[in-house]
Amino acid sequence: MINYYFDNTNELKPFTHELEANDNTLPPDNALRVEPKFKDGYWPCEKNGEWVLVEDHREKTVYNIETKAPVKIDYLGEVRDGFTELEPFDFCKWDGTKWVLDNDTKNESIIKNNQSLKNTLLNEANEKISILLDAIDLDMAEDGDEEKLKNWKKYRILLTRIDTSDINVIFPTKP
Template sequence: MKYTLDIQKAQFDEQGLASIAGWAEVYICDPVTREYVRASLDNVPYQGSVVADAYLDAPELPEKDDIAIIRSADEKSWLYITDHRGKTAYNTENRQPIEIDFIGDLPDTLTLLEPKTEFDKWNGKKWITDTEAQKAALVADADNEKAQRLDEANSTIMYLQEAVDVDLATEAETAALQEWKKYRVLLNRVDTSTAPDIDWPQKPE
C-alpha cells in the first residue's frame, strides 16, 4: 500500500544507535540531579542516538510518594532512593526545624521525629526529655513569679500601712492591709521546688 497510518518507530542496535530511523519512546531525567522527569517521543535519525539525558528503558513507577527515581551514574539503570522533600526534619543537635529540599537519606544530624519539649535531647534513635533540666527551668520560672508577686504585695502593703500609720486609711484600706499581709505570708510559704504543681494563693482584690 502506498499509504499507512502506522508511525515509523526507530529500531536500535546493541550500541544504542538507530538501525532504522523513526520515533522512539524515551524517558528523560534531569541533567544535574539525574532524577526522572517525564516520558517523551524522540525522532531519531538513522545511525543516531536519542537526545541527551534520555533513555529507552522505562522506569518502574514507585507506589509510595517517598521514593524518587534517578538514573544511575553509569547510565545503565534506574535507581529508587528515599525522597523526603517537602517534609520537616529536625536538627538532632539544636532541635531546629528545616524543610527538606534534597533527595536521599537524611544525615545523622537530621530526623523526621519531632521533639516534644525544648529539653529534648537526641540519643541516636529518639528524643529523650532531660527531666532534670526541665525541672530546673520550671523551678526558676516559679521563683521568678514568686518574686514578682512578693514585689507587688510589698509595695501594696507599704502604701496601705502608710495610710494606717498617719490615720488616713479608710475602713476598706485597713481591711485590705490585713488581706495583703495574709497573702504575703502565704506567698512566702510557697515551695517552688514543687513546680509546676503549685497552688498559688489568691491575690486580694
C-alpha cells in the first residue's frame, strides 16, 4: 500500500511525494491512497478526497501586458490576469488578446533616432571643418584640403536642412 502525499499548506493541495504505507493504518490527513494521474501541462492536486488535474505552467515565461517584463511562473493554476505567454516585440502594445504594432511609439523612436543621428553627423562635420580651417589658416594645408573643406561645408548645410520628423528621411552621404 502507498500513501500519496499533498501539500495541505497550499490552497490547491498539490501532490508532493509518495511513501510506502502500513497495511493496517489509515492515510494521514495530507495523503490519499489513490494514485494520482499525470498529464503534460497539468499537476495533480487533492480536492474533496480525489486527485484533480490543475494547469501547470511552472518554469514557463510569461509577459506583463503593461510593462512587457518577462516573469517565470512559480505557481500552479491558470496564468494570472495581466500576463500572457505571447512574447512581446519591439514597438508593440497589448490589444486585449494579442500584441499589435504601436505605430505611434515606433514613429516616435524613429524620429528620436533621426535627431540623434543628425546631431552626431553635425558634430563630426563641425570637427572636420574646424580642423581643415585650422590647417588652411596656419598655412599647413595639404593638396585637396580646400576642396575637402568645401565638400564638408556643403554636407553640413545639407544636414541642417534635414527634417528629422520625417520617418523616411534619407541622410546625405559623407564627403
